[in-house]
Amino acid sequence: MAAALTAVPAVAAPAAGGALVLVGGALAADNDQVYDEIIGRAGGPRARIGVITAASIPASQDPDAADPEKCSNPECHGAYYSGLLERHGAADAQWIPVDLDHIADADSDAVVAQVESMTGFFFGGGDQFRYVTTLLHGEQHTDSKVLAAIRAKLAAGAVVSGTSAGAQIAAGRDMVTGGESYEGLRDGSAPGYFDEPTTLDYLPEGGFGSLSSGLIDTHTGTNGCEGRAIRLASDTRHDRVYALDEDTALVVDQVGSDRESVRVLGANGVAVLDLRQFRARTTARARRDHAGAHRGGHHVGDRPALHRHGVPARLQGLDLGRAYRAEHHRPAPRHRAVLRVGPVAVASGPAGPAPTRWLIP
DSSP states (O other): OOOOEEOOOOSSOOOSSSEEEEEOSOOOTTOHHHHHHHHHHTTGGGOEEEEEOTTSOOGGGOTTTTOTTTOOSHHHHHHHHHHHHHHTTOSEEEEOOOSTTOGGGGGOHHHHHHHHTOSEEEEOOSOHHHHHHHHEEGGGTEEOHHHHHHHHHHHTTOEEEEETHHHHTTBOSSEEEEOOHHHHHHHOEEESOOSOTTSEEEETTOSOOSBOSSEEEOSHHHHTOHHHHHHHHHHHTOOEEEEEOTTEEEEEESTTSTTOEEEEEESSEEEEEEOTTOEEEEOTTSOEEEEOOEEEEEETTOOOBEESSOOOHHHHTOBHHHHHHHHHSSOOOOOSOEEEETTEEEEOSOOOSOOSSOOOO
């Protein structure tokens, strides 16, 4: 299904050239479609892919760092993804040794040379704020040498991919850093990074700014994140959200240009939330009512084009509740995070099996 959507002006105006492959998390080791897309765009049998896993807890904080079967730190995760990429056909995949234990290496000329020898990149999951801490310079939010080199490779045609936090970090301004839908809808969002996991928080300066035509959120179907995404978009005046399901990729071509386009690969789907007519108000009982949010859902093989000339009538008239019921052929399941879209109350929780195509009533 093709749909025209109005693009939000880019914050950093990234140069068009390469592609983004952004996965909503929980990328399965046997997801041939997504891995083949990444490797194919990096050169197929000649692909050389740099693996960045700085979003993981550093080895100095990993109690199982010495156990290769239990470890959960950047080097371990780098070895895991490098092995997967090579098994899926990459000629070479290497861990890029930058993390919280090695922040100085983000400005190492030797690591920059390693980056420049790569034809593609993969960012692993974890906590996206660790990517900010390791690859951007403090309050100035300026690029480290390594990030500048990756950005230059993207502009020259390389593929940049990532899962979970590795996809989220591609966001432009107002990148979500945590929170849950119920509390977000009830209490609103707050700039910063908080220890309270339910607080809807965000980083006004954003992530790397690779994709800035809309907010990004991940683990959408599994974790019920659409509610928090809608509230954050409302609070920060965004009119589009890319809501990525797990084990599913949003492939973005011509990033940042007037010809920016997307398609969907993988096991589930991506919801594109159009919030230009969105309205939020607080009732006397301090509940948030939400109206005017429209959802376009895209599944494997869909290629919705992103234009600057509005949304077709069939998408403008689609409310989130009708879309949910059409997609899953049954009423929405119960969930504590409920969106009120016009007269319809819609759960934002787990979606169940996704169909092979998006149905619009």
